[in-house]
Amino acid sequence: SLDETFRRARDQLRSFEGIAPADPPREFKGSLRGYQREGLGWLLFLESFGFGGCLADDMGLGKTVQVLALLESRRELRAQQPQDRPGPSLVVVPRSLVFNWMQEAARFTPQLRVLDHTGADRVRPGEHFDDYDLILTTYGTLRRDALHFKDVVFDYCILDESQAIKNAGTESSKATRLLRAHHRLALSGTPVENHLGELWSLFEFLNPGMLGTASVFRLGGAGARNPEPETRALLAKALRPFILRRTKEKVARDLPEKLEQTLFCELEAAxxxxxxxxxxxxxxxxxxxxxxxxxxxxxxxxxxxxxxxxxxxxxxxxxxxxRTNDASAKLDLLLPQIAEVVQEGHKVLVFSQFTSLLAIVRERLDQEGITYEYLDGKTRKRADKVERFQSDPDCKLFLISLKAGGLGLNLTAAEYVFLLDPWWNPAVEAQAIDRAHRIGQTRNVFAYRLIARDTVEEKVxxxxxxxxxxxxxxxxxxxxxxxxxxxxxxxxxxx
Structure with missing residues (x-):
């Protein structure tokens, strides 16, 4: 009963000593950095009290890896106690991230049995789910299969890029609130964007009822968009145990100077x-x-x-x-990532060999109202553009055609680098990343290569x-x- 659960939680809290860092489970392949062990400890703390929480680390700090360590510990528990066997866990992701989750799981937790529940040939939710430890699906598939999903009780239900449910009234938000699970988590680099309504939507998924009803939470008007300092301070204090956010600056000592990762994207049907x-x-x-x-x-x-x-x-x-307005797998992956990083206050370089591709990116950025600088082989006054990017806090983004920008540019204000198309010459690729990572760069640099799956890019x-x-x-x-x-x-x- 609810009273019983409350009493148990109260007794646990009385003897609560604080959150200790946790080691990854035995079968986890690889190691966790110091702050990731603390993150795993926090996830286990939430689990023991039955709370839902939002892991809101900066992009690139390994939210996926921390969650995989947690899910591997659940798998090992299931193997030891088959009679108390919790069901499989569900992770809901944007379509562009499905393959990257599959890859990370194969790399760090090869024992986890993972089902890709997307696409037209997927099984009906519930059928065969018990044969897996982790079910991956997209927000779109969840909306379409919402009525079937609600019949399954999951161990964990995890929303990646949970800003997808920031509007409580959307079909995606409603579908996530129908899900049944023993534990709930959200992952987002930008969870609480200063709008109380978005906060309510997130917490109504994580800990239903915790923030009262939507109407009590005063969703309308300026108060929600720009809450009073006292309201904000009160909320921050109340929600502190349920949101864990580490910025790159906070954990810099745990990070290598340069982190490189390949992001794969799947071409859509057209x-x-x-x-x-x-x-x-x-x-x-x-x-x-x-x-x-x-x-x-x-x-x-x-x-x-x-x-x-x-x-x-x-x-x-x-x-x-x-077809410049058509969907493109790479832009579907890139644009949300850029928006997130810029919102976190970081500066970004985007490189491509194709000025025609950068032209399409520029068009999208103009539509979103995102400020950027641009440089290609024809650009005059290059030094002015570099200076603006380096020193203007409002200019967070620099698009560069590789042929123009490979050499001699010093762009140490950037902390994130996206390579939109691969350059098979690794020396040229390294040069691009080193625009940001040079003497004078006191921050860590994250570099991402975007590769389209099952194309000539992967073959090369x-x-x-x-x-x-x-x-x-x-x-x-x-x-x-x-x-x-x-x-x-x-x-x-x-x-």
């Missing part, structure tokens, strides 16, 4: 169709010609094919100018591991490519 049609066209025309005449004769066509496929992996509008990553020279020459589109390229390499790139 972009995938365009890419596959292009690939099939080049397979049909090129492989046949190479068989007949040899690689040397097809040199120009091969270079063109690789360039067009790389463009199609980035955005449909680079192939067909009438494979080649990079085995045939460094070949990979370098593909990106430089120089004549050495034809010297280094064999027919089987071409088949791999077009597969």
């Amino acid at each position: 972009q995938r169709k365009q890419y596959d049609e292009l690939r099939e066209h080049y397979r049909a025309t090129l492989l046949d010609r190479v068989s007949r005449e040899g690689i040397n004769k097809a040199k120009i066509q091969i270079l063109e094919a690789l360039l067009r496929l790389r463009q199609a992996a980035c955005h449909p509008g680079l192939i067909d100018k009438s 990553l494979e080649l990079q591991k085995t045939k460094r020279d070949l990979a370098d020459s593909i990106i430089n589109a120089d004549n050495s490519l034809i010297r280094n390229l064999g027919k089987e390499d071409l088949e791999l790139l077009l597969s």
Whole structure:
């Protein structure tokens, strides 16, 4: 009963000694940094009291890894006590992050059985869920399957990028509140954006009823958007145990100077169709010609094919100018990440080799009202632009065409670097990251490479591991490519 639960919590709190850092479970692969062990300790504290909480660390500090350590500890518990077996856990993520969760789980918690519950061929919620430890789904799938999901009792229910439910009235918010779970968590770099209504929506998911009803919480008007200092102080104090936020600055001593990560994105149906049609066209025309005449004769066509496929992996509008407003997997991943980092107060560099891709990014940023600087090979007054980015607190974003920005720019105000398309020449890539990470940079730098799955980009990553020279020459589109390229390499790139 509720009274019983309350009494138990009160007794536990009386003997509460504080939150201690926790070691990751035995089967967890890898180690946790000091602040991540503290994060795991906090997650276990919430679990023991039956509270929900929001892990709100800055982007790049490893929220996913801390949660995976927690879920691995639940899996080990299940293995030891099958009779008390809690059900599987559910993680709801934006579509662009599904594959990255799958990858991180495979890397850090290979024992966790993970189900990707997205796409048209997914099973009905509830069927076979018990065969898994972790179910991954998207906010869109959750909305569509809401009525089936509510019949399942999960161990943990975790919302990643939980700002997706900041508006209490949306279908996504309602669908998350229907979920049933023993424990609830939210992950967000920007959870409490100064609007009390958003806070209510988050806590109504985490600890239902804790902040009273929406109407009592005064959701309307200026008071919600800009609460009085006393209200804010009171709330901050009341909610302190349930929100854990560490900024990069706070945990800098635990971090390496440079952190690099590859983010994979999945092409949506329309972009995938365009890419596959292009690939099939080049397979049909090129492989046949190479068989007949040899690689040397097809040199120009091969270079063109690789360039067009790389463009199609980035955005449909680079192939067909009438499609610049279409969805693109990379922008769907990039834009929310940029918005989050900028909101956290950090500065960001975005590099691409394609000025046409940066033009589309600029259009989106203009629509969102985000201030940025831009630099490509044609830019005049480069020093002024660099100076503004380095010193103007309102200019948090710098878009740079790689060919222009690889050398000689000193952009140490930046803490985050996004490489929109891979450069197979690692030296050039390192140069771009080092724009931010140089002598004079006192902060840690996070660098992210965006790679489109099942495209030529991923194939070249494979080649990079085995045939460094070949990979370098593909990106430089120089004549050495034809010297280094064999027919089987071409088949791999077009597969």
